[in-house]
Amino acid sequence: MEYVIEMLNIRKEFPGIVANDDITLTLKKGEIHALLGENGAGKSTLMGVLFGMYQPEKGKIKVNGEEVRITNPNVANRLGIGMVHQHFKLVDNFTVTENIVLGSEPRKFGIALDIDRAAKRIEELSNHYGLNVDPHAKIEDISVGMQQRVEIMKMLYREADVLILDEPTAVLTPSEIEELMKIMRNLLKEGKSIIIITHKLKEIKAVADRCTVIRRGKSIGTVNVSETSEASLAEMMVGRHVSFNVNKKESIPGKVVLNIENVSVKNNRKVLGLKNFSLDVKTGEIVGIAGVEGNGQSELVEAITGLRKLENGQIFINGEDITHLPIRKRIEKGIAHIPEDRQKRGLVLDYTLQSNMVLEVYNKQPFSKFGLLNYNKIKDYAKKIIESFDVRSGEGTSSIARTLSGGNQQKAIIGRELELNPDLLIAVQPTRGLDVGSIEYIHKRLIEHRDKGKAVLLVSLELDEVLQLSDRIAIVNNGELIGVVNASETNENEVGLMMAGVSKERSV
Structure with missing residues (x-):
C-alpha cells in the first residue's frame, strides 16, 4: 500500500499537557482522510507537527x-x-495576489516584484480548480468563504500535493460548504490528497474516505467512513452516547426585555445594513435570527451591544431607552454578548484566562476595591467558570487565552457571559467550532437560561440550530425583517425560502 504521509507514534507535549500521545496516522494518495476529535483533543497540534510548526518529542514522519x-x-x-x-x-489590506505570493515572491530580472505574472498564474489556477477567486480583490473586501479559498490557492500556488484543512467549514455558510466539498473533490481528481480536521459528522460522511478519531490526545482508531454511522463516530469521539436532539419544554414568555423599534444602521460600506428593523424579545423565550450571512445580523447585534451607532430608531431594555448609552452601561443594564469572532471581539488573547473572565466586572467588588485588584477572588471566579464549562487548558486559570484550542476559547466566553446572569443574552454563533458533546452542553445551558425567565437572542448560520433552540424565529434578508414565525409551526424549507427573500403571507 502506498502512503503519501505516515505519521508514526507521534508524541507532543506542552507545559502541563500531553497533546499527542503515541498517535499514528496514514494518508493514502488521492484520499480525503478526516481527523475527528473533541475541542482540545490534539487534532490541530498533530497537524502542526506535520506542517513543521512543532517538533515532536517522539515518533517519525515519512513522506512518500x-x-x-x-x-x-x-x-x-x-x-x-x-x-x-x-x-x-x-494580511487584510493586501490583495489576494499579494497574500498568495508572500514569502515566495516572483522576481523579474532577479529584482522587481512581478505581480502581474503572479496574478495571471493565480487566475489560471482559480479557473482550473473552480475557485472563482479575483486576484486583485483586497482581503478585507471579500467574504470569509472567499478568504478560505485564497488560503487553498496559496497551497496550490506553492504546488502542494498534500493539503491540510483545519476546521474548514467552521466559518462557512451552508452553500459555501457545498462549494468547498466540490472544490475538494476537484483537488482529488488532480491527484492531491487531503487531511481535513473537523468535528462535523455530517461532513465526514459526505466527503471523507477514512477517519481517524482522537480523544484527549490518544488515538481511538481509524475507520472506513462508508461502514460507520454518525452515532458511532460521535461515541468514539466523546466516549459516551450523544443526543442530537434538543429537549425543551414549551416556553412561557413574559414581559418584553428587548424592544427594537424601527432601527436602521449603516454597515462597513456606509450603506444601510439594517433597515427599519423592529423586534421584541420577552423573558422566558429564545428568539432566533435566521438569514444567510451578511444580511444585517452583525449590524443588528452591534446596534444592540453599542458597537455601532444608529441612523434612526430606538432600542429599549426593560422599558428603558439605551439607544445612546455607552457599552459598559449596557452591560450593567443586563446585556451579555457572545460575539461572532471569538478572537477579535471575545478575548484578549495575550491575557490569562482569569483576566479574561472578569473583563466586564473587574472594576466591581469583590474583584477590586479602591482601584486595587483582588487576585484571589478573580482566580476563584475564573476557576468556577472553567470547571463548570469544562474549559480545557494546560495551566488552568493562568493559561494564556491564545494557547487554548478554538472550541475551548468559545466555552470560556460562553461561561463568562452566562455567569453575569444577564436579562438579555445575545448569543451569536454560540456553537461555532464546537464538537457534538460541547454543543449538547451549550444548548442545555441556553435553554436553562431561558427557563430562569431570561431573554435570549440567538443569531446562528446553522439553520437546524435555530430551528431546534428557538421559540420564535425572525428571518432577515438584505437588512429587512421578512417575517416572524413560531418554531414549532415551521420547517427548514419554509424558513429557507424566507431567507431567500420570499416573504410569508401570514406573520405571527
Whole structure:
C-alpha cells in the first residue's frame, strides 16, 4: 500500500499537557482522510507537527515512504505539504495576489516584484480548480468563504500535493460548504490528497474516505467512513452516547426585555445594513435570527451591544431607552454578548484566562476595591467558570487565552457571559467550532437560561440550530425583517425560502 504521509507514534507535549500521545496516522494518495476529535483533543497540534510548526518529542514522519524531519513550515512546503489554519493567516489590506505570493515572491530580472505574472498564474489556477477567486480583490473586501479559498490557492500556488484543512467549514455558510466539498473533490481528481480536521459528522460522511478519531490526545482508531454511522463516530469521539436532539419544554414568555423599534444602521460600506428593523424579545423565550450571512445580523447585534451607532430608531431594555448609552452601561443594564469572532471581539488573547473572565466586572467588588485588584477572588471566579464549562487548558486559570484550542476559547466566553446572569443574552454563533458533546452542553445551558425567565437572542448560520433552540424565529434578508414565525409551526424549507427573500403571507 502506498502512503503519501505516515505519521508514526507521534508524541507532543506542552507545559502541563500531553497533546499527542503515541498517535499514528496514514494518508493514502488521492484520499480525503478526516481527523475527528473533541475541542482540545490534539487534532490541530498533530497537524502542526506535520506542517513543521512543532517538533515532536517522539515518533517519525515519512513522506512518500522516505523518513523526513520537518523543522519548519518552509520545509513542509518544499515537501509538498500545505495547511489552511482554522484562523486564517492573511494580511487584510493586501490583495489576494499579494497574500498568495508572500514569502515566495516572483522576481523579474532577479529584482522587481512581478505581480502581474503572479496574478495571471493565480487566475489560471482559480479557473482550473473552480475557485472563482479575483486576484486583485483586497482581503478585507471579500467574504470569509472567499478568504478560505485564497488560503487553498496559496497551497496550490506553492504546488502542494498534500493539503491540510483545519476546521474548514467552521466559518462557512451552508452553500459555501457545498462549494468547498466540490472544490475538494476537484483537488482529488488532480491527484492531491487531503487531511481535513473537523468535528462535523455530517461532513465526514459526505466527503471523507477514512477517519481517524482522537480523544484527549490518544488515538481511538481509524475507520472506513462508508461502514460507520454518525452515532458511532460521535461515541468514539466523546466516549459516551450523544443526543442530537434538543429537549425543551414549551416556553412561557413574559414581559418584553428587548424592544427594537424601527432601527436602521449603516454597515462597513456606509450603506444601510439594517433597515427599519423592529423586534421584541420577552423573558422566558429564545428568539432566533435566521438569514444567510451578511444580511444585517452583525449590524443588528452591534446596534444592540453599542458597537455601532444608529441612523434612526430606538432600542429599549426593560422599558428603558439605551439607544445612546455607552457599552459598559449596557452591560450593567443586563446585556451579555457572545460575539461572532471569538478572537477579535471575545478575548484578549495575550491575557490569562482569569483576566479574561472578569473583563466586564473587574472594576466591581469583590474583584477590586479602591482601584486595587483582588487576585484571589478573580482566580476563584475564573476557576468556577472553567470547571463548570469544562474549559480545557494546560495551566488552568493562568493559561494564556491564545494557547487554548478554538472550541475551548468559545466555552470560556460562553461561561463568562452566562455567569453575569444577564436579562438579555445575545448569543451569536454560540456553537461555532464546537464538537457534538460541547454543543449538547451549550444548548442545555441556553435553554436553562431561558427557563430562569431570561431573554435570549440567538443569531446562528446553522439553520437546524435555530430551528431546534428557538421559540420564535425572525428571518432577515438584505437588512429587512421578512417575517416572524413560531418554531414549532415551521420547517427548514419554509424558513429557507424566507431567507431567500420570499416573504410569508401570514406573520405571527
